[in-house]
Amino acid sequence: MNKRIVAGMLFTTVVCMTLGGCGFTADKENVKNSGAVESVMPGAEVSTEMTERDAEADNGVVQLKVWSEEDNFDMLNQMIDSFEQKYAGQAKFEITLEQNADSDTKDILLGDIHNGADVFPFADDQLSAMVAAGALYPVPNAEEVKSANLEESVSAASINDILYAYPMTADNGYFLYYDKNVLSDEDVQTMDGMLEALNAAGRSFSMELNSGWYLYTFFGNTGLEFGINDDGVTNYCNWNATDGAIKGVDVAQAILNITTNPAFISQPDGDFITGVQNGTVSAGISGVWNAVSVREAWGDNYGAVKLPTYTVAGQQVQMSSFTGYKMMGVNAYSKYPEWAAKLADWLTNEENQTIRFEERNQGPSNTNAAASDAVKQVPAIQAVIAQSEFGKLQRVGNSYWDACSAFSDTMAAGNPSGQDLQEIMDTLVEGITASAAK
Structure with a gap:
């Protein structure tokens, strides 16, 4: 030792x-x-x-x-x-x-x-x-x-x-990994195109949906608002908005459209790597900490790009991220x-x-180290840089996390009880804006 x-x-x-x-x-x-x-x-x-x-x-x-x-x-x-x-x-x-x-x-x-x-x-x-x-x-x-x-x-x-x-x-952010042997550069531009190609290939897309860190991807660029208050403890959030070009229920329905797709899997980040290694997963959202494992599994077919767009309220919206x-x-x-x-x-x-x-x-x-040719040749690092344009610093109060987990579990299960989506969004926002974590 x-x-x-x-x-x-x-x-x-x-x-x-x-x-x-x-x-x-x-x-x-x-x-x-x-x-x-x-x-x-x-x-x-x-x-x-x-x-x-x-x-x-x-x-x-x-x-x-x-x-x-x-x-x-x-x-x-x-x-x-x-x-x-x-x-x-x-x-x-x-x-x-x-x-x-x-x-x-x-x-x-x-x-x-x-x-x-x-x-x-x-x-x-x-x-x-x-x-x-x-x-x-x-x-x-x-x-x-x-x-x-x-x-x-x-x-x-x-x-x-x-x-x-x-x-x-x-x-310390996240982006999309994909297997170039299964998906084309065009496929990974949109969530719809990627899921269609994965279904045809009998492969899956992996995402840790019940983590508030990753869930933010669906809300960040919709015009809906979220952040931490000046007290540094509580959050403000209008993800349940009933007006505007994109409403809260629109995002909820868009998430359900993805989670009920046969190619979608909600699972922990570690299980994503297991799927990559055993050949069942050909795309997933993760970060540079998994770059070595992904490269070892996919070799020259290892691809990494910014997150795709997804369909919400009849339009394509770029998925967001927390930058870190x-x-x-x-x-x-x-x-x-x-x-x-x-x-x-x-x-x-x-x-x-x-x-x-x-x-x-x-x-x-470090500015000089980041500008080196060697860094520029690493797909994962270039992907996180590209995605950072569509992200924001993670500044959230504690009540955000449990509220997102409960919401995401319902979405990942496909809303099995058929609960009204507005009620689901109201509950989510109530939890996010609570004065203390529940």
Whole structure:
């Protein structure tokens, strides 16, 4: 075992003991009431006057903990080695890696921030809650970082023009994968054409419909409105609108037309890959994290493009998406915030973003790295870039997710009870706009 790796099972046990169980969910109210995070005004400097004394207490060694998904350990160890070499004459380091899912960063950090990692990756949708809780150390060299990265990735890492994290990837969105041996470039332009071709071939189209992340595809470009309120907690939504060129029931009926098609399958993202590998699935909505598996299964027939249009209210509407970015944050309560910031900056610089692309096929947010010929030749990354034109940043309140799951389960089953579609849409919107997750 590498000296930097702390066993994931041990870490999980400690976290569960700290939180009193692994079913913990943290939001701003949880954090406020628990006292786990002390009040820090967004954008405020976190005092570093204790740094020298802490270093003395640790025998002059700068101790930093980094969270990461296990698949990235080998790559991160290389990056940490180069960081230690870069600053070898300035400090002695003891940098450890602990296993943690990027999707869980916010909940775990806000549950016990003082024992959290000094440096950690996370998706942009977690930023607001962490900033509101005062958990992030603002980027000290903000202008330098902003100038080095894509404007959209900088915006995703900022609140009120303050940069709170280091942009790392620009590929955390989704698009359409398809098997060129089964579908033509023309087939995948429209949902109708694709499903017709798949039925003829006896193959399927896969989508994780009961995830609000993917469900948004049907609503984003219809003229119906949805987003998070200024309180940062609740949502506004008129997906049940009864007027306008496209009404809420029009979208519901369009979804039913797709889900009742024999070629359609609603299933988890992991099952999509299983279908690709066993030959039953020839198209599906997913992201770059599955690019290697899809390429291995389909070889030269691997295709990736923006999402198709679909028929709603008698017209073709481009399917939308949530766009996403990953970034590296620094714990505001790190004993060594300045060194933690240097490490986060190093792990996300141009050279290391290029390494992420080469070793993990992750799309860079660094402007120079993203402009390389090698990146331009990867269909999945080009597809997520093309789809981003029709997407928006994921900024939603907690009540959105359960409401979408319940709605999607009904749609995926084909509305078996024959419930009135307007009632279904009213229930969906009531859930999305609720004051708290149910």
